[in-house]
Amino acid sequence: MSPPIDFVIRRRTFLAGTAAGALAAGLTTQAQAQSQTAKSPAGPDTTTVRLTVNGTAQEVTVDNRTTLLDVLREDLKLTGTKKGCDHGQCGACTCTVNGSRVNSCLSLAVMHEGDEVETIEGIGTPQAMDPMQTAFVKFDGFQCGYCTPGQIQSARAVIEEIRAGIPSHVTGDLNSEIQITDEEIRERMSGNICRCGAYANILAAITEVAEQGTAGEDI
Numbered sequence: 001m002s003p004p005i006d007f008v009i010r011r012r013t014f015l016a017g018t019a020a021g022a023l024a025a026g027l028t029t030q031a032q033a034q035s036q037t038a039k040s041p042a043g044p045d046t047t048t049v050r051l052t053v054n055g056t057a058q059e060v061t062v063d064n065r066t067t068l069l070d071v072l073r074e075d076l077k078l079t080g081t082k083k084g085c086d087h088g089q090c091g092a093c094t095c096t097v098n099g100s101r102v103n104s105c106l107s108l109a110v111m112h113e114g115d116e117v118e119t120i121e122g123i124g125t126p127q128a129m130d131p132m133q134t135a136f137v138k139f140d141g142f143q144c145g146y147c148t149p150g151q152i153q154s155a156r157a158v159i160e161e162i163r164a165g166i167p168s169h170v171t172g173d174l175n176s177e178i179q180i181t182d183e184e185i186r187e188r189m190s191g192n193i194c195r196c197g198a199y200a201n202i203l204a205a206i207t208e209v210a211e212q213g214t215a216g217e218d219i
């Protein structure tokens with residue numbers, strides 16, 4: 001049965017009114033947003049950042065959106081720190097900032113005013129390698145080598161974190177000294193991906209350095 005005519009008219013009137021109201025509301029919201037955007041104070045597009053990299057004072061003027069990784073690679077020409085995913089997923093860009101490891105692709109350069117940054121170039125040379133570098137060579141902890149700088153930076157930090165008593169997801173007894181086990185190392189290195197699958201050899205290298213007690217003593 002058809003609804004009474006006055007019901008149809010009221011319904012159509014209601015729908016038309018709603019559509020018009022929504023349109024008007026949308027336009028109002030859009031206009032307000034544009035107005036607020038127009039009123040927003042414009043910040044500087046670039047910033048000069050002073051930081052110390054591998055013991056050398058550096059000053060760079062960068063677009064505010066520039067990552068620490070791009071400053072290291074593009075501005076300072078320290079290409080040992082690698083860009084793998086550029087999304088915080090592979091660990092190739094790992095370096096240390098004030099002694100802690102960071103994914104430099106996820107960190108804006110402007111956040112590092114006054115910071116101490118260390119890259120793979122700062123920890124050793126072919127003539128005087130860091131113990132972790134020596135162990136990676138000894139145990140063939142790499143194939144193509146692209147992930148290796150990040151692996152080494154992370155590995156050194158992992159040992160320091162365990163020594164400092166910082167627990168991980170797999171740490172059992174939080175009231176006892178953390179043991180450097182395969183499980184601990186694997187868990188803590190899980191953010192460093194190796195597409196060549198050199199994980200077993202990387203683990204062997206880190207374990208040897210941890211047992212020698214010589215990793216990252218200058219971190």
Ligand code: FES
Pocket residue numbers: 082083084085086087088089090091092093094103104105106
């Ligand atoms: S390049 Fe930074 S995590 Fe992959």
Ligand code: FES
Pocket residue numbers: 141142143144145146147148193194195196197198
């Ligand atoms: S050695 Fe090739 S990605 Fe790790």
